[in-house]
Amino acid sequence: MADQPNLAPQIEAFLRNALGVKRMEDRQIRLALTLLRQVLTQVERAIGSANVLTVNRDQIISQLIPQVAASIQQTWGVQVLEQLQTDLLPFYERQLDFARKMVELAGGDLTNAGAAAANSLQVAQTVNETIVGGKPLAQVLTQQLPVQIADRVESYLRLGLSDVGGETLRTYQDAVIRASERGVEAVIRTGVHEVGSAAQQAIYQYETDPDWGEGMLVWTAVLDSRVCPVCVALDGKEFPNTYKKVSPHYQCRCYLLPAKWRNDTITEPDGTTNPVKRPTEGDKGEGALSFKESAKEWVKANPETAKEIFGNKIGQDLADGKIGFDKALKLWQAPKRAT
Numbered sequence: 001m002a003d004q005p006n007l008a009p010q011i012e013a014f015l016r017n018a019l020g021v022k023r024m025e026d027r028q029i030r031l032a033l034t035l036l037r038q039v040l041t042q043v044e045r046a047i048g049s050a051n052v053l054t055v056n057r058d059q060i061i062s063q064l065i066p067q068v069a070a071s072i073q074q075t076w077g078v079q080v081l082e083q084l085q086t087d088l089l090p091f092y093e094r095q096l097d098f099a100r101k102m103v104e105l106a107g108g109d110l111t112n113a114g115a116a117a118a119n120s121l122q123v124a125q126t127v128n129e130t131i132v133g134g135k136p137l138a139q140v141l142t143q144q145l146p147v148q149i150a151d152r153v154e155s156y157l158r159l160g161l162s163d164v165g166g167e168t169l170r171t172y173q174d175a176v177i178r179a180s181e182r183g184v185e186a187v188i189r190t191g192v193h194e195v196g197s198a199a200q201q202a203i204y205q206y207e208t209d210p211d212w213g214e215g216m217l218v219w220t221a222v223l224d225s226r227v228c229p230v231c232v233a234l235d236g237k238e239f240p241n242t243y244k245k246v247s248p249h250y251q252c253r254c255y256l257l258p259a260k261w262r263n264d265t266i267t268e269p270d271g272t273t274n275p276v277k278r279p280t281e282g283d284k285g286e287g288a289l290s291f292k293e294s295a296k297e298w299v300k301a302n303p304e305t306a307k308e309i310f311g312n313k314i315g316q317d318l319a320d321g322k323i324g325f326d327k328a329l330k331l332w333q334a335p336k337r338a339t
């Protein structure tokens, strides 16, 4: 950011916070994966000592897999959930502060200050109920993932491999551990982001300036080459401030901002006014884009970025104006034909 001295304070605050969120995601992922590797290494040992590969194979496997699932649930899922509940309390508080700062930077007055204060019980509940991949995080960590991982152990024991997205993995290290790590990373990253997002929304719901009117929130995507086309399409869509964000996919980085925010102007320290801007990363590197510009137009104006988002063919056609954004989205979503 050093090369952009004119960066609005609001953008700077935003980028700094995004970095803090990412650091917390990375930390939680590291903790969850370290523990997962320990637990799965113990599982491997237990399998070895159960003589699975020699006598009464099917019977032993059938008895073993539910035990493996239960063990992963207790020694991993429950632990990771508790860790998140503890660690995300100060994180939640920082997200509350960040949202308050964003309101003030947008020229709003905070009313009802403290209405969205965090406590450990309520943050634990937010962690539990955060929706990740369509299910509450507590359920994903303590039920869905342990069962999925135990399924991989079973595939590995029965077939000597597991199949992830068409890729065949044959060693225990790959077929069970590495394959499970990917899913875990996606869940934790999404979960942490969504808890932060819930904290910000609590401010917009309870403490925002009543002069800001109806209290609508606007879906806001992160505009860079990793954004998903579905999220670009959602960008700008309005929701009531009581709406609970549900991500359309794992690792969604979208957030909700007050509608007033996106329509407003900021008075800079030197007295000039500027539209509120968002950070972007397009063909020309980092930049700041007015919220009044549409995300769909931004994609079209950045052909190289469009190609990364949509793939070469669709991205190029979109940038060339051969197809519109909605058509590009439809083509991108169409199931890929098996050849």
Ligand SMILES: [Zn+2]
Pocket: 221, 228, 231, 247, 248, 252, 253, 254
């Ligand atoms: Zn998204």
